[in-house]
Amino acid sequence: MEIKWDQNLAVGVDKIDNQHKELFDRMNKLILAMKEGKGKTEVMDTLKFLEDYVVKHFNEEEELQKRNNYPKYETQHKEHEEFKMDLNNFKSMIEKEGLSSASAIKLQNSMSLWWRKHIKDLDMDLGKFLMKV
Numbered sequence: 576m577e578i579k580w581d582q583n584l585a586v587g588v589d590k591i592d593n594q595h596k597e598l599f600d601r602m603n604k605l606i607l608a609m610k611e612g613k614g615k616t617e618v619m620d621t622l623k624f625l626e627d628y629v630v631k632h633f634n635e636e637e638e639l640q641k642r643n644n645y646p647k648y649e650t651q652h653k654e655h656e657e658f659k660m661d662l663n664n665f666k667s668m669i670e671k672e673g674l675s676s677a678s679a680i681k682l683q684n685s686m687s688l689w690w691r692k693h694i695k696d697l698d699m700d701l702g703k704f705l706m707k708v
């Protein structure tokens with residue numbers, strides 16, 4: 576499944592939506608590097624490029640939630656931590672087993688599903704909440 580941001584994923588808060596778009600771009604860069612059979616160093620670099628932004632985005636989003644006393648902060652935090660852990664596991668997997676196009680497809684599908692679900696289940700609710708405060 577393609578990693579693609581579309582209007583259905585809009586949370587309604589510009590800062591969050593723009594960060595989600597940037598995240599999707601960075602995920603696609605990683606997937607592309609893997610699919611094009613780039614070397615391990617380059618793939619690891621694009622993974623790091625993605626990781627940095629993931630951390631920045633989660634931190635800023637959580638900061639926004641805490642500042643506004645968002646009641647579902649814990650649920651958000653838990654999912655964010657899970658995603659960071661998944662990325663880490665993926666990194667260890669590449670280090671151990673190397674790269675394959677099968678792992679690129681698998682990663683693409685799981686990231687696409689994770690983000691669609693996370694945005695629709697949680698970030699949308701956050702967007703609605705923030706618009707009311």
Ligand SMILES: [Fe+2]
Pocket residue numbers: 636651655693697698
């Ligand atoms: Fe989130």
